[in-house]
Amino acid sequence: MKALLVCEQREGKLLDTSYELVAFAERLGAEVSLVLVGKEAQAPQVAGKLYLADVDKYGEYSPELHKHIVVAAVLKENPDYIIFPHSSYGWDLAPRVAATLRVGQVSEVVNIVDGKLEVSLCNGKLRRTVSPKGARAVLTVQAGAFNYAGQKSGAPQVEAIEISQGSSALQFVGYEPAEKKEVDLGRAEIIVSAGRGVGKKENVAVIADLAKAFGGELGASRPVVDAGWVGHSHQVGTTGQTVSPKLYVACGISGAIQHLAGMKKSDFIVAINKDKEAPISEAADVMVVADVLQLAPVLAEKLRAA
Amino acid sequence: MNILVCIKQVPDMESRFKVNGTGDWYDEADLAYRMNEYDEYAVEQAVQLKEQLGNQPEITVLSIGADRVGEALKKALAMGCDKAVQVQDNDSARKDPWQIANIIAAYAGDKDFDVIFTGMQSQDRGSAQVGVTVAELLGHNCASTLVGFEYADGVVTAKRELEGGVKSVVKVPVPALVTCQLGLNVPRYPTLPNIMKAKKKELQLVPVASLLKEEAATGTEKLYPPVKSGGGIVLEGDLGDVADRLLGILKEKTTVMK
Ligand SMILES: Cc1cc2nc3c(=O)[nH]c(=O)nc-3n(C[C@H](O)[C@H](O)[C@H](O)COP(=O)(O)OP(=O)(O)OC[C@H]3O[C@@H](n4cnc5c(N)ncnc54)[C@H](O)[C@@H]3O)c2cc1C
Ligand SMILES: Cc1cc2nc3c(=O)[nH]c(=O)nc-3n(C[C@H](O)[C@H](O)[C@H](O)COP(=O)(O)OP(=O)(O)OC[C@H]3O[C@@H](n4cnc5c(N)ncnc54)[C@H](O)[C@@H]3O)c2cc1C
Numbered sequence: 001m002k003a004l005l006v007c008e009q010r011e012g013k014l015l016d017t018s019y020e021l022v023a024f025a026e027r028l029g030a031e032v033s034l035v036l037v038g039k040e041a042q043a044p045q046v047a048g049k050l051y052l053a054d055v056d057k058y059g060e061y062s063p064e065l066h067k068h069i070v071v072a073a074v075l076k077e078n079p080d081y082i083i084f085p086h087s088s089y090g091w092d093l094a095p096r097v098a099a100t101l102r103v104g105q106v107s108e109v110v111n112i113v114d115g116k117l118e119v120s121l122c123n124g125k126l127r128r129t130v131s132p133k134g135a136r137a138v139l140t141v142q143a144g145a146f147n148y149a150g151q152k153s154g155a156p157q158v159e160a161i162e163i164s165q166g167s168s169a170l171q172f173v174g175y176e177p178a179e180k181k182e183v184d185l186g187r188a189e190i191i192v193s194a195g196r197g198v199g200k201k202e203n204v205a206v207i208a209d210l211a212k213a214f215g216g217e218l219g220a221s222r223p224v225v226d227a228g229w230v231g232h233s234h235q236v237g238t239t240g241q242t243v244s245p246k247l248y249v250a251c252g253i254s255g256a257i258q259h260l261a262g263m264k265k266s267d268f269i270v271a272i273n274k275d276k277e278a279p280i281s282e283a284a285d286v287m288v289v290a291d292v293l294q295l296a297p298v299l300a301e302k303l304r305a306a
Numbered sequence: 307m308n309i310l311v312c313i314k315q316v317p318d319m320e321s322r323f324k325v326n327g328t329g330d331w332y333d334e335a336d337l338a339y340r341m342n343e344y345d346e347y348a349v350e351q352a353v354q355l356k357e358q359l360g361n362q363p364e365i366t367v368l369s370i371g372a373d374r375v376g377e378a379l380k381k382a383l384a385m386g387c388d389k390a391v392q393v394q395d396n397d398s399a400r401k402d403p404w405q406i407a408n409i410i411a412a413y414a415g416d417k418d419f420d421v422i423f424t425g426m427q428s429q430d431r432g433s434a435q436v437g438v439t440v441a442e443l444l445g446h447n448c449a450s451t452l453v454g455f456e457y458a459d460g461v462v463t464a465k466r467e468l469e470g471g472v473k474s475v476v477k478v479p480v481p482a483l484v485t486c487q488l489g490l491n492v493p494r495y496p497t498l499p500n501i502m503k504a505k506k507k508e509l510q511l512v513p514v515a516s517l518l519k520e521e522a523a524t525g526t527e528k529l530y531p532p533v534k535s536g537g538g539i540v541l542e543g544d545l546g547d548v549a550d551r552l553l554g555i556l557k558e559k560t561t562v563m564k
Binding site (some may be wrong): 010036060061063086087089091092094095096097098099100103104106107108116119120121122123124125126127128129130131132133134137144149169170171172173174175176177178189192214215222223225226227238240241242246254267268270272275276277278281282284285286287288289290294295298302303306 | 317319320323332342391402403404407427428429431432434435438439442443447448449450451461464465466467468469470471472473474475476477478479488489492521522523524525526527528529530531532534535538539540541542546547548549550552553555556559560561562
């Protein structure tokens with residue numbers, strides 16, 4: 001079985017997800033080749049053939065051109081699987097490649113079970129195994145699901161790749177850096193986070209007070225930030241901060257993968273949720289089944305009395 | 307200007323999902339349905355674009371599914387879309403993203419939509435495929451994962467969200483398809499007068515067979531709940547009691563409680 005891995009770089013840096021693809025391909029037992037729109041200096045340090053297209057010529061984000069580059073590599077390699085990270089780069093590019101090749105796509109693979117591709121659905125409450133119907137398929141792989149434990153010391157065999165398509169209809173203007181932080185959650189020993197389950201803006205104060213009683217910082221899930229209840233620097237998750245405090249208390253947070261990715265390395269996790277089956281229960285050391293708006297004041301009072 | 311918004315109706319994620327008898331689906335009985343959260347941002351952005359252009363553009367909202375999707379379509383009409391299309395399919399949940407995208411592209415093919423809005427992904431399956439695939443099939447320019455949208459003179463200036471809070475800005479000439487990410491805007495609540503008005507708006511029914519010519523490109527083998535890793539302690543019952551037990555555990559198992 002052969003796999004073509006589509007690596008990603010941003011502003012001159014190879015992203016680590018590229019190595020996660022290598023780990024995934026190893027689990028598949030596939031023979032690996034790679035493709036990257038970047039520079040030779042960023043090449044992933046693994047053995048195998050690397051098709052390299054020059055980022056100066058083909059752009060940081062010009063998906064139509066990147067699509068043709070991946071397709072050109074597919075025509076040379078004839079892989080069974082064309083594999084992307086499930087990232088803002090991968091989920092944007094993969095369907096374009098799949099549609100051009102007219103092959104099926106399985107998104108966000110989390111595991112391989114009895115040789116079958118496993119995906120998650122309904123916010124992690126269910127899993128299913130999916131099979132592509134044709135001989136070839138496009139896959140995207142969930143960030144963090146496959147860890148690369150090997151050495152980063154191999155040297156790929158680089159082959160330059162060029163395409164005839166010259167210009168992109170999309171015009172990449174530039175990057176905007178992440179907002180400056182009001183709170184540095186990365187240094188907090190205790191984080192108490194509010195999720196959509198708190199219901200409304202006024203109730204965030206109840207969770208903030210619990211955070212204070214714990215002597216910790218206030219964190220939040222994304223909907224709480226999107227609604228403007230707290231600033232973005234409080235957001236924990238893939239598009240917020242990644243934290244690993246000694247204690248993380250998730251209040252009214254369901255445990256979506258993008259939130260878990262930002263806090264699952266915490267030393268000790270407490271979840272307070274009225275839904276016993278909420279996916280956060282899988283990550284929690286203690287799952288408290290309760291209405292957090294009722295429990296939080298009781299808990300805060302006991303903490304202060306102690 | 308002609309605008310299309312695609313919406314999916316999904317089960318409420320707080321439901322209890324039970325695997326069905328044949329092990330390839332979940333029981334649909336007892337589930338409450340709602341508009342896919344990402345699609346609410348898509349509808350709102352379409353309505354804002356219409357308002358920006360002096361209410362000139364017409365917005366069509368489309369959903370593929372059984373009759374229950376009519377509820378989601380009504381909500382979109384009450385938010386400000388002009389007409390609704392239900393592609394009637396009692397088996398839409400079992401179609402793969404390739405087929406869903408082909409149905410939408412077949413519908414849109416001869417209608418000259420200038421801007422098409424979809425969600426970035428669905429809440430139930432979340433393939434993040436349908437929008438981008440539709441754009442490929444139609445040959446429209448496409449940008450995904452938008453947290454910012456501006457339109458002027460035939461060009462969409464899109465702010466795409468990348469990882470870790472970084473964004474990228476890209477100009478997308480029409481005809482364009484954009485996929486909407488959480489937080490793109492603040493979706494409005496339909497007001498009562500607008501809910502009443504929506505009742506008079508057109509709902510067109512299109513049988514799926516007239517649009518779908520493609521076989522599925524992927525299939526489900528088996529559906530099951532995740533294997534429980536176990537380990538976690540579950541506390542429930544009297545609040546005071548639960549709080550005491552929790553604090554006891556934290557004193558024993560962590561170093562942060564002095
Ligand atoms: C590309 C991408 C990036 C993302 N990045 C992030 C990110 O960085 N961070 C992030 O958090 N999300 C992120 N998300 C969003 C993520 O998918 C979820 O939508 C989000 O995490 C859900 O937040 P939540 O758990 O607070 O809300 P919900 O999923 O709505 O869960 C609310 C929970 O509260 C519980 N509840 C309700 N009322 C009560 C009560 N009174 N007491 C106790 N419990 C109650 C419910 O049972 C439920 O479990 C991202 C999504 C995408 C697609
Ligand atoms: C439990 C379960 C089992 C399934 N089993 C199978 C199976 O056996 N075989 C199979 O092929 N598929 C199966 N599916 C369906 C499939 O995974 C998707 O739900 C469907 O193909 C659409 O893809 P998506 O939801 O991942 O869309 P995404 O690509 O994540 O959706 C992005 C956007 O596309 C638009 N969109 C998506 N669906 C619709 C719609 N119906 N109408 C209008 N716009 C829409 C919306 O704008 C949405 O925001 C199953 C789904 C579930 C939940």
